[in-house]
Amino acid sequence: MRYAIALPFLWLAVFFLLPFALVLAIALGTNAPDVAPPVELGFSFKNFALLFSDDLYVAAWLSSLRIAATSTLIALLLGYPMAYAIARARPEWRPLLLMLVVLPFWTSFLIRIYAWMGLLAKNGLIDQFLRWSGIADNPGSILGTEWAVHLGIVYAYLPFMVLPLYATLEKLDTSLLEAAADLGAKPLTAFLTITLPLSLPGIVAGCLLVFIPSIGEFVIPDLLGGTDTLMIGKVLWDEFFTNADWPLASAVAICLLILLVGPIALFQRQQARSLERRT
Amino acid sequence: MNGRARFAFTVLAFGYAFLYLPIVLVIVYSFNESRLVTVWAGFSTKWWQALFANEAMLDAAWLSLRIALVSATTAAVIGLAAGYALARAPFFFGRTLFGSLVIAPMVMPEVVMGISMLLLFVGSEQLLGGPDRGFLTITLAHTTFSIAFVAIVVQARLADFDRSLEEAAMDLGATPWTTFRTITLPLITPAVGSGWLLAFTLSLDDLILTQFVAGAQSQTLPMRVYSSVRLGVDPQINVLATIIVCVAACALILSGWLTRRKV
Amino acid sequence: MHAGPIADSIVRIEGLTKRFGAITAVDGVDLEIQRGELFALLGGSGCGKTTLLRMLAGFEVPDNGRIVIDGQDMTGVPPHLRPVNMMFQSYALFPHMDVATNVGYGLRREGVKAPEIATRVAEALEQVKLANHAARRPAQLSGGQRQRVALARALVKRPKLLLLDEPLAALDRKLREGTRFELVRLQEQLGLTFVMVTHDQEEAMSMATRLAVMNTGRVAQVGTPHEIYERPASRFVADFIGIANILEADGGWLAVRPEKITLSANRLDAANTVAGKILDIAYEGDRSLYRIVTEGKGTLVVSTTNIDRTRPASFARGQGVWLGWSAEAGHRLSE
Numbered sequence: 001m002r003y004a005i006a007l008p009f010l011w012l013a014v015f016f017l018l019p020f021a022l023v024l025a026i027a028l029g030t031n032a033p034d035v036a037p038p039v040e041l042g043f044s045f046k047n048f049a050l051l052f053s054d055d056l057y058v059a060a061w062l063s064s065l066r067i068a069a070t071s072t073l074i075a076l077l078l079g080y081p082m083a084y085a086i087a088r089a090r091p092e093w094r095p096l097l098l099m100l101v102v103l104p105f106w107t108s109f110l111i112r113i114y115a116w117m118g119l120l121a122k123n124g125l126i127d128q129f130l131r132w133s134g135i136a137d138n139p140g141s142i143l144g145t146e147w148a149v150h151l152g153i154v155y156a157y158l159p160f161m162v163l164p165l166y167a168t169l170e171k172l173d174t175s176l177l178e179a180a181a182d183l184g185a186k187p188l189t190a191f192l193t194i195t196l197p198l199s200l201p202g203i204v205a206g207c208l209l210v211f212i213p214s215i216g217e218f219v220i221p222d223l224l225g226g227t228d229t230l231m232i233g234k235v236l237w238d239e240f241f242t243n244a245d246w247p248l249a250s251a252v253a254i255c256l257l258i259l260l261v262g263p264i265a266l267f268q269r270q271q272a273r274s275l276e277r278r279t
Numbered sequence: 280m281n282g283r284a285r286f287a288f289t290v291l292a293f294g295y296a297f298l299y300l301p302i303v304l305v306i307v308y309s310f311n312e313s314r315l316v317t318v319w320a321g322f323s324t325k326w327w328q329a330l331f332a333n334e335a336m337l338d339a340a341w342l343s344l345r346i347a348l349v350s351a352t353t354a355a356v357i358g359l360a361a362g363y364a365l366a367r368a369p370f371f372f373g374r375t376l377f378g379s380l381v382i383a384p385m386v387m388p389e390v391v392m393g394i395s396m397l398l399l400f401v402g403s404e405q406l407l408g409g410p411d412r413g414f415l416t417i418t419l420a421h422t423t424f425s426i427a428f429v430a431i432v433v434q435a436r437l438a439d440f441d442r443s444l445e446e447a448a449m450d451l452g453a454t455p456w457t458t459f460r461t462i463t464l465p466l467i468t469p470a471v472g473s474g475w476l477l478a479f480t481l482s483l484d485d486l487i488l489t490q491f492v493a494g495a496q497s498q499t500l501p502m503r504v505y506s507s508v509r510l511g512v513d514p515q516i517n518v519l520a521t522i523i524v525c526v527a528a529c530a531l532i533l534s535g536w537l538t539r540r541k542v
Numbered sequence: 543m544h545a546g547p548i549a550d551s552i553v554r555i556e557g558l559t560k561r562f563g564a565i566t567a568v569d570g571v572d573l574e575i576q577r578g579e580l581f582a583l584l585g586g587s588g589c590g591k592t593t594l595l596r597m598l599a600g601f602e603v604p605d606n607g608r609i610v611i612d613g614q615d616m617t618g619v620p621p622h623l624r625p626v627n628m629m630f631q632s633y634a635l636f637p638h639m640d641v642a643t644n645v646g647y648g649l650r651r652e653g654v655k656a657p658e659i660a661t662r663v664a665e666a667l668e669q670v671k672l673a674n675h676a677a678r679r680p681a682q683l684s685g686g687q688r689q690r691v692a693l694a695r696a697l698v699k700r701p702k703l704l705l706l707d708e709p710l711a712a713l714d715r716k717l718r719e720g721t722r723f724e725l726v727r728l729q730e731q732l733g734l735t736f737v738m739v740t741h742d743q744e745e746a747m748s749m750a751t752r753l754a755v756m757n758t759g760r761v762a763q764v765g766t767p768h769e770i771y772e773r774p775a776s777r778f779v780a781d782f783i784g785i786a787n788i789l790e791a792d793g794g795w796l797a798v799r800p801e802k803i804t805l806s807a808n809r810l811d812a813a814n815t816v817a818g819k820i821l822d823i824a825y826e827g828d829r830s831l832y833r834i835v836t837e838g839k840g841t842l843v844v845s846t847t848n849i850d851r852t853r854p855a856s857f858a859r860g861q862g863v864w865l866g867w868s869a870e871a872g873h874r875l876s877e
Contacts, residue, residue, distance in 0.1 A: 001368055001455075005377065008361035008426060012380045015423040019395035022402055037401050082294040085287035097291065099531060104298055106527040108484050110501050110508070111520040115301035118308065118512050125304065158298065216388025218487055223508065236390045240491075250398070253391040264386045268379065446601055447634035449621040451648030451699065458622075461647075465638050 027250035039246050047251035057252075060230040061259070067146065067221075067231060068214040071153035075210045076203065078154065079161030083202075084195075086162070087169035098166065105159045113152055113223050120148050120224065144226030152220040153210070160209035168202030169195070201270065208267040216256055232256055302524055309517035326514040333515060336503055343483055343500040346414060350421035351479035357422070358429025358478070359471050363463075365430065366437035385427035393491030396420045400492055412494025420492045421482040428481065429474030436470035437463075476534070480527075552577040552702060552735050553598070557607035560593050567593040569759035570607070575703075580729050580736040582746040585756035586782075591739045594756075595705050598737065599628045612702050622651070627701040631708040633692035635680035641667070641691050642676040648699040666698040669728065686717050693725075697732070704729075706738040710745060722749055743783050747771065755779050771799075776877045785831075787842045788875070795875040800845040802871035805832060805863055807856075812866030818842070820861050832857065834865060 027047055032040040051057045086097045104112060119125050122141035142148050172195060180190040214220075218233040225231070232252065240249035309327070313320035330336060361381045368374070384392060400416050403409065410416060444466070448458040486501040493502065500519075507513050553575035560568040568590040575581045583591040596602045598609060600621035609616040611625060627648065636644050646663045654662070667673045670690035680688055689712070696704055709725065710718045726749050729736050740746050746753045747767040755762045755770060755778075762782075763775040774780035777788055780797035787798045804810055809817075818836035825848075832844045844865060857863065 001364065004360040004364040005368060005371065008357050008364070008381060008430070009377060011357055011423070011426070012384075015396065015399065015419060016380065016384055019392075019399035022398040023391070023395045026398055037405075078294065078297070081286075081290040085290045085294075088283075088287060089291075095535065099535060100295060101298070103528060103531055104302065106480055106531060107302070107524045108501070108504075108520070110484070110486055110504050111305070111516070111523060112302070114504070114508050114512075114516055114520065115305045117508070119301055119304065121512070155297070155301070158294075212386055213388070216390055218390055219505075233388060233390045236394070237487075240394060246394075246398075249394055253388075253394050256388055256391055260386070260388065264383075267386065268382060271382070272378075441632060441634065443630045443632050443634040444636060446599075446621070447628070447630055447695075448636075448647065449601075450599055450624075450626075450628045451695070452622045452651035453647075454622055457651065462636060 023250045023253055026247050027254050029247045031245045031247050033244065037246065038244055047248050048255070050248065051251055051255055056230075057235065060232050060235045061255075063230045064215055064232040065259075067149055067153070067229075068211050068217075071150050071157075071214055072207050072211045074150060075154045075158055075161045076207060079158055079165055079206060080203075083162045083165035083169055087166055087172070094170070098163075101159050101162045101166075109156060110219060112156060113219055116148070116152055116155065116224060117143060120151070143224060144229075146225065146229055148224040149221050149229055149231075152224040153214045153217065156220065157210040157213065160213075161206040164205035164209065165199065165202040168199045172198055201274065205267070205270055205274075208263050208270075212260060212263050212267065215260060232259075302520070305517050306521045306524065309514060309521045311514060311517075314514060315512075326518050330515045330518045335498070336500070336515070336519070339498045339500045339503040342414065342497060346418050346421060346499065347479045347482035350418045350425060350482045351475050353418070353422045354425035354478040355429050355471055355475040358426045358474055359433055359467075361426060361430040362433025362437065362474075363459075366434045366440075381430050382427055384424040385431070387424075389424075389485075389487040392420075392424060393488045396423070396488065397491040412492060413497040416492045416494065417489055417497065417499065420488050421478075421485060424485075424488065425478035425481055428477045429471065432470050432474040432477070433467060436467050440466065473534075476530075550577045551575065552612055553737070554610040555594075555607070556610070558594070558597065558604050558609065559606035560590075560597060560602055560604050566759050568597070568604075571759075571761055573754060573761060573764065575735065575737060576752075577735055578733055579751035580726065580738065580749055582750035582753035583737065583739045583756060584741070584743060584746040584753050586741060588758075589756040590759040591741075591756050592707060595628075595707055595737065595739045598703070599626055599705055600624050625701055626703040626705055627696040627699050628705040628707065629692045629696045629709055631711060633680075633688050633712070635688055635691055635695075637680055639679075640676065641672065641678050641680070641683070644680070644691060645695045645698055648695065652699070662698055663694075666694040669697065669732075670694045685713055686721065689713060689721065693728070697728075697734070700734075702735065704734050704736050706736060708740055709738060710740075710742070718745075725749065747783070755782060757782070773873050774875065777875055780873075780875060785843050785845075789839060789872065791872070791874075796872035797875055798842075798867055798872040800831065800843045801829075801847070803842065803844045803865050803867045805834075805844045805846055805857070805865060807861075807863060809864045810866030813869040814871075815864060815866040816842075817862065817864055820857055820859050820863060823857065823859055832863075834863060836865065 025041065026039055028044060029042045030040045030044065030046075032038050082101070086094060086101070089097055120141065120143040121127070122143070124141075124143070126142060142151075176194050176198075177190050180194050181187075185193065216233040216236075217231060218237050221229045221231040221234045222237070225234075233256070236249050236252040236256065239245045239252060308319075310322050310324065311319055312323040312325070365378055365381065371377075396416075396419075400410070400412055404412075440463070444462055445458050448462045449455070453461065484501060485499075486505055489499050489502060490505075493499065504516055504519065508516060551574045553573070555571055555573040555575075558568055558571045559566065567588075571590075571594060583594060585591045593602055597604050598611075598616075600616065600619060604617075614625075616624060636647065639647070642663050645666055646659045649659045649662060663676070664673065667676055670693055672687060672690055672694065675683065675687060675691075680691065683691065689709070693709075706725075710721055713721060722745065725736075738746075738749065747770075750767060752764065752766050753770060754764045757778050763770060763779045765773070770779060770783055774783065774786070774797055777795055777797075780786040780788060785800050787800065787803070789796045789798060804812065809815060816836045816839050818834040818839075820832055821835050821841065822833040824831040824833075827848070829845045829847050832846070834842050834844060836842055842865060
């Protein structure tokens with residue numbers, strides 16, 4: 001047992017905690033483009049001050065939050081009926097239906113995003129369809145807009161929404177709904193007063209599982225979004241790779257983490273609780 | 280069909296269409312004659328031939344496979360230990376920290392992990408003169424973030440595990456280690472296996488973390504795909520996508536079939 | 543409770559205490575178990591009987607007191623080194639091993655040679671009448687068969703002490719009755735010492751040589767089934783085992799079992815008599831139970847044995863009756 005604790009502990013201390021301390025140290029330093037690595041150590045909060053005073057960064061925070069929250073909501077609205085339908089399907093069908101939800105997750109993330117590039121591009125299939133059907137005369141390219149980013153996030157993270165929802169909905173005892181109906185509840189009332197409250201843990205878990213990774217998302221805004229799509233993960237990437245400003249990128253990383261501490265703590269507490277319930 | 284069944288059918292049809300239509304189109308267009316993915320210009324396998332002649336892409340795929348194999352295996356061992364400790368160790372000093380530490384890499388934004396691990400490798404280069412960035416650093420990074428996934432699967436399996444099985448083994452004279460080897464491990468092997476598979480897939484697919492720690496010499500498959508995709512649509516990527524989707528589907532069907540047969 | 547060791551004692555438990563947080567599960571228990579007996583620990587849920595059994599097996603470490611098995615102090619001895627084996631309530635059969643491998647598991651841990659393992663496993667399976675199920679997996683067995691595999695697996699090690707945790711709880715009622723006799727037969731035939739935990743008083747009474755009735759972590763009474771039933775030490779025991787009418791007499795308590803009281807339409811010629819009115823009648827087939835409101839003795843429960851199949855019920859609800867019992871019918875309770 002001692003080794004079972006020591007081995008992961010040591011590994012994570014060296015490859016996770018230590019690097020994180022380094023990020024903190026670098027974030028307090030200064031950019032030094034002429035030396036390699038381009039950092040001068042120090043103790044100043046000016047990188048952080050810049051993040052909170054510069055409109056670009058503030059706007060990036062806000063639009064990251066907005067995009068992640070909207071996408072999470074859309075994923076919930078799409079994922080809940082799906083999870084519900086799977087949970088109410090005949091038992092012998094459920095594994096197959098569930099596997100079909102999970103399968104895209106096992107293929108490449110990058111390629112799933114790539115799949116939308118061709119669809120959303122100008123003269124792409126969606127564009128052609130919109131013009132052919134007469135819904136829009138000259139829709140132009142959806143690629144490069146915030147719409148495309150929302151679409152990408154929902155598409156990429158939908159399995160994360162459906163799985164926890166399905167897990168809680170499947171456990172739901174149907175006799176509870178029968179009891180509600182027996183006591184005079186209409187189907188909608190039964191859903192709102194029984195199913196929805198009992199599936200709340202699944203809703204919270206699913207939303208966090210979509211929200212947390214979307215906040216720091218880089219690939220989706222980079223490939224599907226436009227130049228005006230601001231997301232904090234992309235800002236970090238650009239500061240690091242394009243501007244080679246390591247200290248500023250480190251400061252962005254730390255702020256991103258602080259932003260996520262709340263949701264992550266909530267998620268961990270829920271995981272712990274559901275594990276406890278099982279034992 | 281009654282109203283409820285029709286609703287369920289519509290929802291699922293729409294949901295699965297949303298999930299699969301883009302993938303199906305990618306596959307279809309891998310056989311397109313034209314370079315453009317917006318126009319169908321007739322059937323052709325020329326992009327398939329082009330991909331299999333693309334040395335850079337094949338090298339990248341080979342590197343990615345090697346990294347995934349090594350990092351998933353290492354992560355499986357460490358994740359097994361972590362999951363076992365989390366599920367079985369009674370209270371010990373720093374247990375809360377340990378628990379958070381194990382899970383943290385899973386929820387940490389990849390860009391943050393990427394920058395932190397790069398800084399570690401840069402630091403060790405400055406102080407210790409190594410390791411060179413490439414296969415080793417990518418593998419270390421992938422292992423670190425995969426541990427959490429294995430640990431979670433193992434911990435969940437052990438939480439469902441009937442502890443009296445372990446007690447029975449000890450009661451029959453097995454030492455704690457023998458108990459683990461003959462009872463616990465065989466029974467959680469499927470969980471470790473699926474954790475390994477998850478780690479393998481994540482490693483194979485990772486772009487962001489890899490981009491940070493890869494250095495100039497190494498190019499993994501996602502890195503190649505990314506740099507090609509950034510420039511626009513490329514039918515060779517459609518071919519690659521087709522292969523990946525087929526392999527993933529076969530693996531899932533196979534594992535589903537294997538688990539069903541065992542019961 | 544006991545002073546020195548008894549010559550034929552195999553287990554001695556002294557001042558054993560186990561706390562889980564604020565709860566004291568086992569509270570200063572002293573017990574002596576004789577070689578070759580079938581000893582039952584009986585009590586409701588949470589009385590500490592299972593914790594006591596798990597301390598015997600070594601799965602729980604006592605906070606105070608000690609356990610001596612066959613002269614050997616068990617303090618600090620881990621489960622795998624103890625000369626005891628346990629049959630688990632869930633049976634805990636290893637699902638990835640067939641029946642023979644399950645039964646032979648403990649012998650392999652001892653380092654017994656393969657041919658000997660084969661013989662002893664075959665012998666053990668013979669004893670539990672499962673000789674032709676050796677190659678099956680636990681999942682392919684019925685509940686009763688699993689129970690017997692669990693028994694064989696524990697027996698094959700020839701333990702000094704066999705612990706049984708609710709051995710019959712997972713079986714259905716019909717099977718339980720037959721298995722009761724089967725367990726007693728095996729125990730007598732092999733001459734082993736069994737310690738059994740059960741919440742079912744009928745099971746404990748019918749199987750055990752002696753039993754300990756437990757309540758809130760303490761032993762309320764130890765004795766043979768007959769002693770426990772006819773001479774309960776306390777109101778708790780009298781009430782817990784069977785049905786008891788507890789009457790106030792000479793400033794103390796008297797326990798009178800329902801079948802010791804005679805029910806009659808007319809006044810009886812007995813040491814104690816009281817008039818009453820029938821409140822309820824519960825017909826149970828073999829016997830009938832009457833609840834009777836008496837004048838001055840509260841509500842009493844009386845039973846009659848239904849010997850005559852054709853005789854119609856002679857008492858009706860609301861009827862006035864007389865109750866009578868002899869001077870020896872009641873047992874004076876010490877507390």
